[in-house]
Amino acid sequence: MIRTRILPILTVVAAIIAVWYAFAVVLNAPFERSAAERAGETISFTEIVPRTMGQQRPVLPAPHQVAVEIWETTAEKSITSKRSLIYHAWVTLSATLLGFMMGTALGILLAVGIVHSRVLDKSMMPWVITSQTIPILALAPMIIVVFNSVGVTGLLPKALISTYLSFFPVAVGMVKGLRSPETMHMDLMHTYSANRSQTFWKLRWPSSVPFLFTSMKIGIAASLVGAIVGELPTGAVAGLGARLLAGSYYGQTVQIWSALLVAAILAGLLVGLIGWIGGWLNRRMGVREARA
Amino acid sequence: MSGNSVISTSALDLVFETNDGPVHALSDITLDIRKGEFVSLIGPSGCGKTTLLRVIADLEHPTGGTITVNGISPHEARLKRAYGYVFQAAALFPWRTIADNVGLPLEVMGLDRAERDARVTENLELVDLAGFEKKFPWQLSGGMQQRASIARALAVQPDMLLMDEPFGALDEIVRDHLNVQLLKLWAATHKTIVFVTHSIPEAVFLSTKIVVMSPRPGRIHEVIDCDLGDDRPLEVRETPEFLKIAHQVREGLAAGHAYD
Numbered sequence A: 001m002i003r004t005r006i007l008p009i010l011t012v013v014a015a016i017i018a019v020w021y022a023f024a025v026v027l028n029a030p031f032e033r034s035a036a037e038r039a040g041e042t043i044s045f046t047e048i049v050p051r052t053m054g055q056q057r058p059v060l061p062a063p064h065q066v067a068v069e070i071w072e073t074t075a076e077k078s079i080t081s082k083r084s085l086i087y088h089a090w091v092t093l094s095a096t097l098l099g100f101m102m103g104t105a106l107g108i109l110l111a112v113g114i115v116h117s118r119v120l121d122k123s124m125m126p127w128v129i130t131s132q133t134i135p136i137l138a139l140a141p142m143i144i145v146v147f148n149s150v151g152v153t154g155l156l157p158k159a160l161i162s163t164y165l166s167f168f169p170v171a172v173g174m175v176k177g178l179r180s181p182e183t184m185h186m187d188l189m190h191t192y193s194a195n196r197s198q199t200f201w202k203l204r205w206p207s208s209v210p211f212l213f214t215s216m217k218i219g220i221a222a223s224l225v226g227a228i229v230g231e232l233p234t235g236a237v238a239g240l241g242a243r244l245l246a247g248s249y250y251g252q253t254v255q256i257w258s259a260l261l262v263a264a265i266l267a268g269l270l271v272g273l274i275g276w277i278g279g280w281l282n283r284r285m286g287v288r289e290a291r292a
Numbered sequence B: 001m002s003g004n005s006v007i008s009t010s011a012l013d014l015v016f017e018t019n020d021g022p023v024h025a026l027s028d029i030t031l032d033i034r035k036g037e038f039v040s041l042i043g044p045s046g047c048g049k050t051t052l053l054r055v056i057a058d059l060e061h062p063t064g065g066t067i068t069v070n071g072i073s074p075h076e077a078r079l080k081r082a083y084g085y086v087f088q089a090a091a092l093f094p095w096r097t098i099a100d101n102v103g104l105p106l107e108v109m110g111l112d113r114a115e116r117d118a119r120v121t122e123n124l125e126l127v128d129l130a131g132f133e134k135k136f137p138w139q140l141s142g143g144m145q146q147r148a149s150i151a152r153a154l155a156v157q158p159d160m161l162l163m164d165e166p167f168g169a170l171d172e173i174v175r176d177h178l179n180v181q182l183l184k185l186w187a188a189t190h191k192t193i194v195f196v197t198h199s200i201p202e203a204v205f206l207s208t209k210i211v212v213m214s215p216r217p218g219r220i221h222e223v224i225d226c227d228l229g230d231d232r233p234l235e236v237r238e239t240p241e242f243l244k245i246a247h248q249v250r251e252g253l254a255a256g257h258a259y260d
């Protein structure tokens, strides 16, 4: 277990951190050089290296700077504080989860309609696909502004952007999943003269569960992106997106990178959680484990 | 059409329209199967055995001729759940336990829990699978899975069983064993059974009537009566009567093939 799973992960993480440090040095060095030049000094490379890792507004903050910032804004701040990253992460997470649930429900409903109706199959699918060709960065401000103008602010507009991004993978995955039963199983239900709803609940739905979880993993990551993007256009005061925005206004690169990292960790946790639930459900449904 | 005929077809025709042109799967099939008969369909691959069985089961629709099942159309017979169908593969749902798989048709029929449980227990006992209720399909061998699928077909309590090479994927030892069990079941219940097979000994051992079919277009070459008595131990396969009928079937198959 430790050897086969933890070790490779740690190796990759160590490699990423090493590369990160190297880039931090390279990218932050010019600032130190010109500072030294202005002061009329000449500094050697060995003098530059430590300085590149302690700048106030580095081009690329060093990993430990980001780690310290995350520590200070999570563990050392009360959760209700506006400076707590946990508070901001929660704001984004709540929009993500709400949007994801609505997106999943919408995606499943669409898939059920598409699988059961030829007309919907022909008429809906092109729209579903077209909807995803509109760049979300163009659409998000419009959604936020339109809702703001009718007095709806905060959670819901952001969640709707998450919905918009997450319904698509779920719809596509579920259409595939609901169509995945073998012909023989469909024939079997036919010999029982099962009606559509019986065939759906006893065959199509259970067959589609693995597809559902695979597409929900993509959906939740997309939801998180949607919620963050939804926080950008209005200059929201709370959420990971707001932290990114504020950070870039004031050139607080350390703050930007810690928000980014927290978002990435959050995405990883969410995807992992869904994968875990999917695996648990699979085992409960008696499906043979891959390495039983 | 005799009074107790269960399946009756006349000049049945079925043409599949495919991208490579029409495929004449069944041609001029006239066949009468009476109540309690064990009828085997035998013939080379592609001669329309499965197609004929599927027409009886209302899974395929003939393009010509007439067919009645229990005196009514196959469609009506299906709605009345006149038959149990056993596929070549067990076709168990992997997410259901063996008991729940056997209970599946009963759920569809809307039977209550107690009735379902009783029928599941009874039919699993019948196929020697008592004690495996809580197992999932992958935990059972191929032969056990196929037995579970037979229990599932029997749970409906149909008067008729349609079986499409149910033992085709099993080894000979398991196959012999299941043949004996099937024969016992048939002798005890006298259900009408239509049985598709590739195996001459299997057909002769089980049947009261063997329908030899030939391909392109799929048609009936010969119908051979075959009655080795109700009590048939496996050893009956070494008797002269058995070998005579087997020989007759083999000749029929060879002659049917010689057409093309």
Ligand SMILES: Nc1ncnc2c1ncn2[C@@H]1O[C@H](COP(=O)(O)OP(=O)(O)OP(=O)(O)O)[C@@H](O)[C@H]1O
Residues within 6 Å of the ligand: B016, B017, B018, B023, B024, B025, B043, B044, B045, B046, B047, B048, B049, B050, B051, B052, B218
């Ligand atoms: N759904 C279908 N569409 C088109 N052609 C089909 C279809 N089903 C069967 N056929 C064709 O009809 C013919 C008869 O097929 P069928 O499956 O009934 O043969 P079979 O006797 O059961 O063969 P086997 O012993 O290999 O199972 C074959 O030529 C087959 O290709």
Ligand SMILES: [Mg+2]
Residues within 6 Å of the ligand: B049, B050, B051, B164
């Ligand atoms: Mg066949």
